[in-house]
Amino acid sequence: MxxxxxxxxxxxxxxxxxxxxxxxxxxxxxxxxxxxxxxxxxxxxxxxxxxxxxxxxxxMKDEAKKNTEESLEKLNKATTVDEMKDAVKDVTKSNIDIAVKAGAMTEEQAEMSLSSLDNVDMLPEESLKTMVEQLKMALRQAQEQMK
Known part of the structure; x- marks a missing residue:
């Protein structure tokens, strides 16, 4: 532990x-x-x-900071269901990429995480909206911590 x-x-x-x-x-x-x-x-x-x-x-702090800003911008711009799905997938992929580069996640772990992204397409609209809001909140918290 x-x-x-x-x-x-x-x-x-x-x-x-x-x-x-x-x-x-x-x-x-x-x-x-x-x-x-x-x-x-x-x-x-x-x-x-x-x-x-x-x-x-x-x-990798600078790259992570830039990724956080770009991810939050993508999520904020997404208004339709399809845009939200694409934004969630893009944000997740970029965060996984950073985690692998930083050594916080192995390639195998990344592949498993990425394979689950197809499930985003099956989410009901309300669940998708909740996920987008949760991601925004997590990204804002990360921004605050990086200041």
Whole structure:
């Protein structure tokens, strides 16, 4: 359980940090993984993987920020059912792409997630509208965290 929490921390904080030099967030992840290695909760290889993912995410901050802005714009412009479906698919694909590039998701995980996108076409209109609003809310929260 602790291993999972450390991994999630590394992934979630990685997109919210500066890419000029090692950020405070990445330093915190490294400190936490070091303690986890010392206590035997993680191996050195596991800690290195987590630290590498945090550093990679750190480098991708600008791309993630741009992706968030573009995704929110796509969702805001979508007014018809077909436009909303296309926007949800595009936003999901671009977020999965960022996650793979950052090392937060494997290619296999990405393929599984992408294969489920066909289900978007089967959503009733009200469910689709709810999904669009939830995505907008999540993207706005991400924007706030990246400031």
């Amino acid at each position: 602790k291993r999972t929490l450390i991994t999630l921390l590394a992934v979630s904080t990685g997109f919210l940090v500066s890419c000029k030099q090692k950020s405070e967030e990445v330093k915190q992840v490294e400190a936490q993984t070091e303690k986890a290695v010392e206590s035997g909760e993680l191996t050195k290889d596991e800690a290195k993987s987590i630290n590498d993912a945090a550093a990679k995410s750190d480098e």
